[in-house]
Amino acid sequence: CMAALAAWLSWSVLSRVVSVDVASNTAVGDAGASCLAAALAYAPALRAIDLSHCAVHDAGARALAEAISGSVELRTLALAGNHLTPTGVDSLASALPFAKLEALHLSSNVAVGALGASHLAAALLFDPPLRILRLDACRLGPEGALTLAGALRANANLTSLWLGGNGLGDTDAAAIGASLTDAGARHRLSALDLSSNPITACGLRAIIAA
Secondary structure (H helix, E strand, O other): OHHHHHHHHHHHHOOOOOEEEOOOOOOOHHHHHHHHHHHHHHOOOOOEEEOOOOOOOHHHHHHHHHHHOOOOOOOEEEOOOOOOOHHHHHHHHHHHHHOOOOEEEOOOOOOOHHHHHHHHHHHHOOOOOOOEEEOOOOOOHHHHHHHHHHHHOOOOOOOEEEOOOOOOOHHHHHHHHHHHOOOOOOOOOOEEEOOOOOOOHHHHHHHHHO
């Protein structure tokens, strides 16, 4: 059934379509994600896939990562609100230096944590084309957020980083600000989202002072 669907998507739809949005369809799962991954080879026009809240696990993420590592033109991949662990994030992170992806949305994958953040940070050191990275509500904690901020010092492409709802306090906000304003930083970050974190006026002043 999935093989037939993949063939239909490949030839009848994805050869012409620019965006596929199947968000909030929990029956999609890893099988559906793998189906779309397989069809990417026949989708020269496809630029965006939204699989948010589709019950995708690490296996689906791995299939997508293998697909975007090839000669595909996908620019935006949304996997928010799924069930990715650091293992699935590692698959995606390893693909980033070889992909043309410009936006990766992983918000509300609560098992990502600091380890998942470290995988993404390692990929950012290779300066992939990625410009937007959403990691809000991923339970990164201070360790994960600071690891990402440190990697951005050597990254010249990312322009927008979302770290809202990750349990960051005033000290963490100040440390992130200091890391990004270090004299040796190469980053081009123009948008940093720290919403829904327990940051007070003291933390805001520290960011501004940095």
